[in-house]
Amino acid sequence: MNNKKVGIIGVGNVGATLAFTLASKSLCSEVVLKDLRENIVEAMALDISQSANAANAKTKVSFAKEAKDFSNCDVIVITAGIPRKPGMSRDDLLLTNAKIMTSVIGEINENNPNAIYIIVSNPLDAMVYTALKAANIDKNKVLGMAGILDSARMSHFIQEKLGYGEGEIDASVMGGHGDDMVPLANYSTVAGKPLDKILKEDEIEEIITKTRNGGAQIVKLLETGSAYYAPAYSTSLMVEAILTDNKKVYPCAVMLQGEYGYENIVAGVPVRLGKNGVEDVIELKLDEKQTSEFAKSISSVKELIDTLENKFFS
Numbered sequence: 001m002n003n004k005k006v007g008i009i010g011v012g013n014v015g016a017t018l019a020f021t022l023a024s025k026s027l028c029s030e031v032v033l034k035d036l037r038e039n040i041v042e043a044m045a046l047d048i049s050q051s052a053n054a055a056n057a058k059t060k061v062s063f064a065k066e067a068k069d070f071s072n073c074d075v076i077v078i079t080a081g082i083p084r085k086p087g088m089s090r091d092d093l094l095l096t097n098a099k100i101m102t103s104v105i106g107e108i109n110e111n112n113p114n115a116i117y118i119i120v121s122n123p124l125d126a127m128v129y130t131a132l133k134a135a136n137i138d139k140n141k142v143l144g145m146a147g148i149l150d151s152a153r154m155s156h157f158i159q160e161k162l163g164y165g166e167g168e169i170d171a172s173v174m175g176g177h178g179d180d181m182v183p184l185a186n187y188s189t190v191a192g193k194p195l196d197k198i199l200k201e202d203e204i205e206e207i208i209t210k211t212r213n214g215g216a217q218i219v220k221l222l223e224t225g226s227a228y229y230a231p232a233y234s235t236s237l238m239v240e241a242i243l244t245d246n247k248k249v250y251p252c253a254v255m256l257q258g259e260y261g262y263e264n265i266v267a268g269v270p271v272r273l274g275k276n277g278v279e280d281v282i283e284l285k286l287d288e289k290q291t292s293e294f295a296k297s298i299s300s301v302k303e304l305i306d307t308l309e310n311k312f313f314s
């Protein structure tokens with residue numbers, strides 16, 4: 001066992017599913033949960049700990065009764081915040097979740113000097129920005145989860161279109177986690193073959209549209225909230241990469257400082273993950289259309305950041 005501690009704040013659908021995933025896979029020695037809802041967090045800690053015992057897993061699952069219980073974490077995942085409901089955009093959550101993000105970061109930052117933070121709350125890119133601004137943490141230690149999820153959705157829609165490829169599809173999505181994210185057909189492969197060599201342009205466009213709409217599709221069906229199995233599993237991959245220092249490259253939302261020609265803006269880009277968090281940002285060569293789509297996605301994130309600066313941080 002690796003003697004690593006993971007803290008999860010916000011133990012609703014995504015947080016609880018993530019805790020279950022980490023514990024079932026014995027990815028760390030300890031998972032500690034924190035939420036405003038005292039009975040729920042205690043119930044989740046009991047239930048998930050008991051499931052881990054059923055699996056003979058080695059992870060201890062507990063909940064934080066006081067600040068010291070949520071200290072010295074190696075990785076902290078923040079899923080605290082409200083999810084959207086049908087008819088809403090992720091951006092509608094901006095000011096409510098910025099308030100929650102600022103408050104939770106303020107509660108835990110001091111006791112966790114070495115933690116790497118993974119942000120999940122929406123709107124994702126703006127929440128990564130908020131976390132960085134609220135706590136003055138090194139930019140390489142704060143990452144947002146969305147790109148793995150969006151890429152998994154794209155893989156799903158590719159498989160659905162082709163009718164084959166399970167386990168052999170490797171899709172790639174960049175940009176902000178919003179309606180104009182940038183799925184990259186030429187960097188998406190089926191058994192190593194690029195998608196743009198397999199499907200026609202209109203078929204690829206259909207997959208791109210479905211990928212962009214993937215979150216909203218589930219929100220509409222669920223009625224009460226948003227997706228959580230794929231988001232939680234995607235987050236577990238980031239946690240694993242950091243804890244095991246495996247150097248895997250995943251699309252993650254990070255603060256850009258010159259990469260892709262942008263400064264002081266958060267967006268999803270391929271990142272090599274390791275024990276230090278962001279170990280490298282990989283710069284893919286984008287064609288003209290992808291470059292302009294990435295610029296559009298960046299400008300949507302910029303609008304949210306401007307709103308935060310004018311209405312929240314000022």
Ligand SMILES: NC(=O)c1ccc[n+]([C@@H]2O[C@H](COP(=O)([O-])OP(=O)(O)OC[C@H]3O[C@@H](n4cnc5c(N)ncnc54)[C@H](O)[C@@H]3O)[C@@H](O)[C@H]2O)c1
Pocket residue numbers: 009010011012013014015034035036037079080081082083084093097100103104119120121122123124145146149177225226227228231
């Ligand atoms: N980045 C992504 O790809 C992605 C994917 C799925 C969900 N999300 C986002 O993650 C967030 C959580 O989604 P969910 O489905 O788990 O929602 P949920 O409502 O099931 O859970 C949210 C939890 O946060 C808790 N919480 C709220 N304020 C808190 C605070 N100050 N301190 C501690 N806990 C607090 C709530 O009590 C609740 O248990 C939402 O904002 C959602 O939009 C993002």
Ligand SMILES: O=C(O)C[C@H](O)C(=O)O
Pocket residue numbers: 083084090122149177214215216218219226227231
């Ligand atoms: O769609 C949402 O609001 C939740 C999340 O961002 C998702 O893509 O599933």
